[in-house]
Amino acid sequence: MIDAIMNSSHVLVLATDSASDRSSINMALLLSAILFTCGLIGFLSRRNMIIMFLCTELMFQASALALIAFGKVHHDVSGEVFVIFILTVAAAEAALALGLIVLLYRRRETLDSEAWSELKEA
């Protein structure tokens, strides 16, 4: 009887369905790649600065997803811990960047990122 319990308490009980887990992980990785790509494309092609920052949030999402997926691969919660840091940075960025955007908007009355092109040579 005790043996039976011992068997049932085998660690593998945790990973009851390896194939299903792997397909979840693969989907998560695919989704992270897609989200990152979408964020990148959006950042590069949208002119609205707020949307640009929203796109960076998308990219943050993608990296968070990848971290968690790989955390799952490694059976390690460090991935999740790092997502907390990502959330922190995202929050800080949102607070600061949005404040800056408001300031910029006050200056030019537009959210078009191309309104600021002082880096240009001529």
Added chain:
Amino acid sequence: MDFASPSLDIQRCGALLADASPTTVSAFALTIAAGICAAGLAVLMRPGAQGIRIAGTVLALVGFAMLSVEVIKRASVGSEAAGFPPVFPVIFGLLSTIGAVRVITHPRPVFAAMYFMLTVVSTGCMFLLLGAEFMAFALVIVYAGAILITYLFVLMLAQQSPVVGVGDAWYDRVPREALSAVFIGFVMLATLSDAYFSAKGQSFIADKMQASEFDGAVAGWKRLDAMPKLLRVAAEQTLAVEVAMAKDPTAAATTPVAISEVVRNADGSAITMHADTASIVVKLTDGSTRTLALAPSMMPENSRQVGVDLVSKFPAGLEIAGVVLLMALFGAVILARKQIELGEDERRELAGMRRFTVEGEAGGSGGMQ
């Protein structure tokens, strides 16, 4: 259960995949699927007629479907059982993707923010599927609850209202250099998916999953070890189960046993890993000791594990995150407050220094002191 055979199996399959020519074809399939996605997105990026938008959507969906099928196919390689088809990951992935695509294509920023919320919630569901409950809820709370609200406020502060007859702002309607951006995205997606889902990548993931399974369990038990109260509860529950299961009709009169103490080893740990089994030794109230095998369900849940890791493994990171947030707070306050131009004297006064014009004019010589 024998671990060697599936592991060998996977390795064999990995080698097979690496050698066989179909691998190249399927790798190519990933790239084609990414290309179809990119083409669909490229169409969607440009404002156009309804039909074109629908065609783009269909194209993107086809690409996404191809990608998903290919990816799931590769996940099942190496395991005999086909298992339950991954319906939920696909659904949440699709929702999330739709949200992301709408974020970058919707001409109205407020809607984009709303779609972003869809993405966040779907991603949160994905987190749940991956067993990261704490992060799933944290994500939804922080992003959907806090960050997105900030975005919405800023949008309301800064966004010009749509002009009647013209519609949305020009810079929201017309993307800049959409094609090149999409191309860059395509390259990114193709390389990333190739990296993740190539035979080598997949065998790496499978190997890692298997190899780290035990370590993950050990780490989980260790965390339980670090939480004495929880450990005691687990011991009591296990004991109860054991007693219940071992209940012998003949031994009806046995006195109920209770745990007086969980026995600690010399190094202070209570849980001992025996092969794949975690067990603890407890001293019962009747003075006898008993070895209890802990059931996997006794392992602390995800949020506890994350919490323990956060404070025990990454305390410095936690502090730094706190400082970052604090600084962001200061920064936001400074950015948001109204700019008041102060003169030199006022600033000196605020800094607790003496004004230096009045005395200089009066005293003549001692002004600069």
Added chain:
Amino acid sequence: MIELASLSNLTAQALGTFVPAILSDATSNGIPASIAAPELRWAGLILLLPVISAVLCGLCAAMRVKSKLPGLITAVSLVASFGLTLWLFLSLSNADGPVAARTVHLFDWITLSWEPTHQHAATRWTSVTAPFALYIDSLTLLWMLFVTGLGSLIAIYATEYMESDVGKGYARFFGCVSIFLFAMGALVMGGNLILLYLGWEGVGLASYLLVGYYYTKPSAVDAAKKAFIMNRIGDAGLALGIFLIWVNYGSLEYSALFEAMQGAGADGASASWTREAIPYLIMLGAFGKSAQFPLFTWLPDAMEGPTPVSALIHAATMVTAGVYLIARLYPLFELHPHALETVAWIGCFTALLAATIGMAQYDIKRVFAYSTVSQLGYMFLGLGVGTSFGAVYHVFTHAFFKALLFLCCGAIMHGMAGQLDLRKMSGLRNVKGFGIISWTFLVGCLCLAAFPFSSGYFSKDAIIGQAFASDNPNFNFLGWVAVLTAGLTSYYAFRVWFRVCGGPTKYEAGDEVHSDADEAHDDDHGHGHAPAATTHHAAEHWHPHGPRIAINAVLLVICAGALLAAVPAYNAMSGGSNWVQRMVAHSSAFEGAQLHDAHGAEHAHHALSFTGIQDVHTATSVVASVFGMAGLLIALYLHLLNRSAADHLRNGLLSNSLTRWLPIAMENKWYVDEIYHWTFRVPLWALAHVSHFADKNLIDGVVVNGVARLPMDLARLFQPLYNGVLQGYAATMAGGLALILAWVFWIWMQGV
């Protein structure tokens, strides 16, 4: 005058002890090893005094001294220098012991040494040492005597001559003269070739500075540049020669060098081309400095400098440095007979060429400049045909009479407001104040023309006689050319004298009349009149002024020197020995000290045997005198008795199409300058422009700028990316990242 008197005394008396045994076996003895003589350290003062004087002149210039102080300083220090030289000479004359060169080590200058390699175990190649040491032998002393003597006399002369520049360039002039004297001293007295080279460049520098003294005059600046550049060509040869000497003989100090050279002659060392090239390179240096054929055109132009400079540097001393160099390195040249023959040919050719040019010049300073070139040619002829004595003796006599002639020219120029054209002056002997000038001028011309029993007569005949005495038929031919040239020399010397000093008195003022006249007549006419009027009035009121005491005294002293320079020859004729000859015999140039037919009978059949005179030198004297007298008489007829005949002759030559080239070519200096211009300067100029063009368009344009333009154009290709919009940069970054990722996954990791 005291100096000259003592000099003449010495010729008669003191030298007997200095040169005890005469010449009998000089060749077999070789050059005696030099003796270190630290007790003669004071001889360094001979060099130091001009340096001090130069520094003081520099101070005077800095403090804008407006007096004759710089001239005084220079004259005093140079006279002191001469006195010291004389003292040195006397003390060595009276010294006991073997007659050998004294080396005086003053201080270490260049000292490089290293471990001997296995190739040259000998000690000679293991160091390059050039101490600041003096090498004092009789050749040095002879040279230093007339260098410092004439230097001090000319400095005295210049104190008066340059007086119009007091407060302006006066200090500069005397500073440069002092520098020159130091450099010349280092050249002559230096104990090694490096020190000689220092002096060599130093005199070149002084010459450049002094020729360009009137630096506001473009012609003077051009002349200075020309002199400097042509000398550089020669100096390059000298520098290479010195280098090859070290390579071949392993030392640069004379004493070690002569030893090595005599050894080389004895052991018949294999003649490498580097060794063969040495005398030709040295020769190039000598020809540059002494204005010989390929490099002579700078000297006539150098007459743009003040006349004392012409007399001192460009007639008496510096230009003889080439002769000194070859005489000093005579053992080296003895090893290369062909080199000596080359020297003879070039010297003789230069003598004839310069004499023909001199015949047709109207500027009296230029006549004597060409005469200097010609006489230097004689000296090289002497060296070439093997009589270093003749060459050195001619240097000695020439130094006096040519300095005299130039100083006379200078005095005339000084008195006649810069007039130098012999057609515009006549009968100056009768002008008040020009008497001394005229008669000392005559003495100079006589010496130059080798009038019988003048100093030039003896020295020139020593050279020509040696040419005739040689067994080499080429040398006999050169002797005939030299005799012909002697006739020409006589003609052009007396052409000048008869024109300028003879005949009816008439003169015109030169260009410099303006300044003098303005100063003199400003009171009468006030200011503001037109320049033409000034000239007119100036010409009306202008009078020639004769020189004062300083110039006259110096002229007389040098005249006496020119006459007394013949004394050694008289001494030899009267059974004694020639002082100069003995001096040469005990120096490194001893090989040629002996007159070829001292033994008479040995050379009974010489090239002039047809005269019936057995002694070749006597025969030469007779023949050369005949030519000289002929030249003199022609000059007398054409330029004094019947001056129109000269014009008729010229017109006759010009009207005849066969001969008309002759006067034109001679008056135009045989177009040597033009030939140089078209053969060297113009091609080089064209080459420079082609190179400039190539540099600008090919190197700069295609290579440098082209290479620079490549990234520029490439950058322009990507410039649209640099549009100042944040997203553009982000796109670049993301694209780069995507490319790197693609490379990593598809290429680097081979598409796994």
